[in-house]
Amino acid sequence: MSENNNKIKVMHDRNMQHITLAQRLLKPLMTAGTYLFLSVMALIVLFPFYWMIISSLKTLTEYQLNIPTFWPKEIMLSNYTEAFSTGNLGRLFFNTAYVGIVSTILSLVITILTAFALARLEFKGKNALFAALLATMMIPGELFTITNYQTVNTFNWMNTYTVLIVPFLVSVFYIYLLRQNFLQIPNELYLAAKVDGTSDFKYLWKVMVPLALPTLISITILKMMGA
Amino acid sequence: MVDSKHQWKAWLYLAPAIVLLLVFTVWPILNTVRLAFLNNYNSLAAVNQEEVVTFTFGIENFRKVFNYDGFIIALRNTAVLTIVTVPVSTLLALLIAVALNSIKPLQKFFQTIFFLPYVTNSIAIGMVFAAMFNRVGVGKLITSHGIVNNIIMFFGGESINWINAGSDLVPNMIVLIIYIIWNALPFKILVLLGGLQSVNKQYYEAAKVDSTPRWRVFTKITVPLLSPMIAYVVITGFIGGFKEYSSIVGIFGDQMGPPGAKGSLNTIVGMIYDVLPKQDYGLASAAALVLFAIIFVVTMINMQVSKKRVHY
16 A cells, blocks of 8 residues: 555656646746736726726816826816716715615515515415516516506606616516525425424524525625616 | 415415516516507507507508618617627636636735626716717817827827717727627626636646646636536627617717717617607517517527537
8 A cells, every 4th residue: 555655656756857847937927927817807897987086086177188197187076066066966866775775675575575485385386487487587678668668657656766666676586596595495494493383474584584694685785786 | 395275375475576577577578569569559549548449450560660760770780789799708708707716816806896897887887988989179179089099099099080970880889899898797707707616626636637738628628617607698698788778878878879870879779769759659569579589589599509518
C-alpha cells in the first residue's frame, strides 16, 4: 500500500517538473486578462449611471459644453430642489411607494395561499390547474392589455390606485417559485402538525412561512422593484 | 393527507388567485380572440348596445393588420432587434459569468456592479442613453456632440448623427441594440452564474488532471453542463425581444422614431399601443394574436433546437 503511495508521489513529482516556464507564466496572465475583461465590462455597465449622476449635478451650460467634463466644475444641487418643487416629485414618490407597498403585501398573501394549496393540499384537478397556470406564463402580456383596459373601465376604476394594483396581483411565476420551495419542506412536519390537531391555516403561518422566508424575501424584493 | 370532504378548503386557499386570474387573464384571452374575429367591432356601439347584431365574424381584422401601414416596418424592426440582441447578449453574459465564476477576490463587488442595470427603470435609463448619443445643433453649428461622439472623435473618428433629426436607420438601430443588450445582461448573468455555481466541481478536477486546454474545458464541459440555463435564457430572450417596446420609448419617445421620422422604429407591441387610442380594438386584438402566433412559433422552434442540444 505505502509502496503504491510512493509510486504515485514519484509520478506526481515528475508531473510537476513538466510544468514549463511558459505554463507558469500563463496562469497569472489569464487571471489578469479575466480581471481586465471584467473591469472593462463593469465600466461599460456603470458609465450610464455615472453620466446620469454627474449630469444631474451640472449647470445647463456645462451640460451642453462641446467637450464634456467628466467631473462637474461646480456641484449644482439646485437641480434636485427644482425637480421636487416644479416636478411635484413628492407626490410621485408617494404614488410609487403606496402602490408598491400595498400591491406587495396583497400579492404575498395570495401567492402564499395558492402555493400552499398547490404544494400540500389534495384536491381534484390539482395537476390540471397547475399546468394551466404554467401555460399562462407563455402568453405575452400585451394580449391582456386591451380587454383589461375595457374591464377596468366598466368597473369604474379609471384613474384610481386600484387599477395599478389589482390586475397585477397574481404572478404565476412567484406561485411557481414558492410552490417549489414549499415542496422541499418535509411532509413529516405537516403530518406531525395534523396529529397534534393543528389546522392547515395555523400550520401554514407557523411552520411553512418561516421556513420559506428566504424565497418570500426575494419575491418581496422582486415585486417591490416591479411595482 | 386531507380527506376528500375537506376539498372545499383547498379551493378556499386558491380562490383569490383563481378569481383574479379569471378576470384579468382568462377572460382577456378569450375576449381578445373574440374581438379579433369580429368585423367592424366598435367599442362605443358595443357599450351603447347599438347595432350589436351587425357584428359578423370574419378575418377582416387580420387582413387589416397585414395591410396596416407600419406593419412590415414593425415586423422588420422587431425581428432585427431580436435576432441581433439575443445571441450577442447571451454570449457576453456567458463570458462574464464564466469570468466571474473563475475569480475569488472582488467577485461579490463585480457581481453587484453587473446586477445594477436590473434595478433600473428602462425608460429612465433610456433617456440617459439618449443624452449620451444626443447631438445638439446642425452642421457647422454643432454645440455639443454628445459623450459617445466625443469618445469616437478622441480616437480620430467622425461624429455620427445617432438619434437626432435626419439620422439613418442603421445608427438608430445600433443605439437601440447597445441599449437592449446593456439592459438584458444582468438577468442573463444572474441565471448563468447561478447555473455555473451549481456545476459539480469534479468535472473540472478531471479536466485538470488530463491537463485539458481552457478552451476545450469551456466548450466541452461548461457549455454542455450549462445548456439548460442557456436554453432558458435564450427562449425567454426571444420572447422578450419580440415584445420590445419600452426601450424604444425610453430613447426615442412615444413617436417611436427620430424627429421627422415618426414610427420608423416601431415594433409590433408599439403598433398595438398605436391603434388602442383609435378605439379599434378589433385591429389591436388581431395584432396581439399575430404577435402571439409569432412568439409561439419561435418558442416551439427554440424548444425543438434545445431538445437536440440541451443535456439535462
